[in-house]
Amino acid sequence: MHLSLSIRVRLFASLLAVAIISAAGLSWYFLAQMESLGLRQLESRLGSEALVASAIVGERGIGGAGSLQAALAEADPDLSSRLRILDGAGVAVVDSAGETGVGIDYSERAEIQEALAGRYGAFTRVGEEELFTMYVAHPIRSGGEIIGAAYTSAPTLSVTLLLREYRQQLGWALGAFLVATLVLAELLSRWLARPLRRLATGTAAFAGGDFTVRVEPVGARETRAVAEAFNAMADRVEHVVSELKNEERRKSRFVSDVSHELRTPLTAIRGAAETLLDGDVAPKDAERFLTTIVRESDRLARLANDLLALQRIEGATGELPIRRLDLAEVARRAVAALEPLLAERKATVEVSGQAPAVLGDPDRLQQVIANLVDNATRVAEGGTVRVEVGAEDGRAVLSVLDEGPGIPEAALDRLFDRFYRTEQSRARTSGGSGLGLAIVKAIVTAHAGEIEAANRPEGGARFTLRLPVLKD
DSSP: OHHHHHHHHHHHHHHHHHHHHHHHHHHHHHHHHHHHHHHHHHHHHHHHHHHHHHHHHHHHOGGGHHHHHHHHHHHGGGOSSEEEEEETTSBEEEETTOGGGTTOBOTTSHHHHHHHTTSOEEEEEEOGGGOEEEEEEEEEEETTEEEEEEEEEEEEOOHHHHHHHTHHHHHHHHHHHHHHHHHHHHHHHHHHHHHHHHHHHHHHHHHTTOTTOOOOOOSSHHHHHHHHHHHHHHHHHHHHHHHHHHHHHHHHHHHHHHHHHHHHHHHHHHHHHHHHHHOOOOHHHHHHHHHHHHHHHHHHHHHHHHHHHHHHHHTSOSOOOOEEEOHHHHHHHHHHHTHHHHHHHTOEEEEEEOOOOEEEOHHHHHHHHHHHHHHHHHHTTTSEEEEEEEEETTEEEEEEEOOSOOOOGGGGGGTTSTTOOSOTTSOGGGSOOSOHHHHHHHHHHHTTOEEEEEEOTTSSEEEEEEEEOOOO
């Protein structure tokens, strides 16, 4: 929140500074332009008056300027400018201001020197109270010679004097402008900073652990881009966090399941060993206790081997020794390897169908099929198990169908979990480690495939695995 407040204050200050500087600059520029325009218009008027006077005096000569003095004296109240006639030396011989101005030498002034040299001269001077006075001089010619100069002048207001005279009005105008600017800058800064405040609030909540928070992309294009980038990042982080939590739960459950699985054989081994250590055990009972120790030790060894196999499969980098495979051929090799077990269980396995070629590890896929066939013949001893190979929706399909009692509906979703058994009443010593189907799923997943289990309407269960087809 401190960050968003800082941004809002900076925006407010920036907008206020820009508004004040722009207003002051534009005001001064327009006033200066008005002053320049006024001076140009005044210079044009004074130049016209000097030109007319020089033409009149040029016809009459400097000696006839007395009549002009009388005429100017009569017209003085109606004149807004001052007119002087200078002789060739730059001395006033006629002055519309009266006799007091006659005889004054103006020869040192630049505009007079220009006029006496035959050129137009103009100059602006700042007088008392910062009042501008415009001076214009025009040469007087008679008979082709310059005999003097017509000199006109008039005062005009400067910007400084204008501002001084209208100080109070300008103060009120400036105050109203500042208030309006402050209000507008505040509203604009709040409007511009609102998306950033929302983004800051969202990031703070996200940093606090709320990974579901998202920010609405509003405001300027750059702000929307930041909000969209934040939302995309939040989606990825939420997904990763969810995966990490799920993985943590799986690991915790795995440790718990392993501990539970180890407890039974270890308890049996310890009990049998302690009984033998106590001595005075009949030979028949001693043989039974020793058999228990060997059997439970074997079970621990199978469990350890299955855990290592599962770890190797799930922890692999994805690099499998894959090659082009015929699923039907892999199925026949798996069934052939189980011949002694099938004969013991008096079970029959039929392999039928043909599937498109796939890429895979032949040993791992043979392990999958052998595990499914082993389970199928265990639940339906003396029955027939069918292995059907084919294609479906552009994928190679292999199904294992048995004639057993089927799978409880409640167990279908957890069938491939580690250590999960559908026959909860079955003694653990008569079954496997509870990792067989978990290993099957891990192998199929490593081959970018999927496996599912379902009950057949006519009875028994169906296990179906699907693998990507090798494209020629």
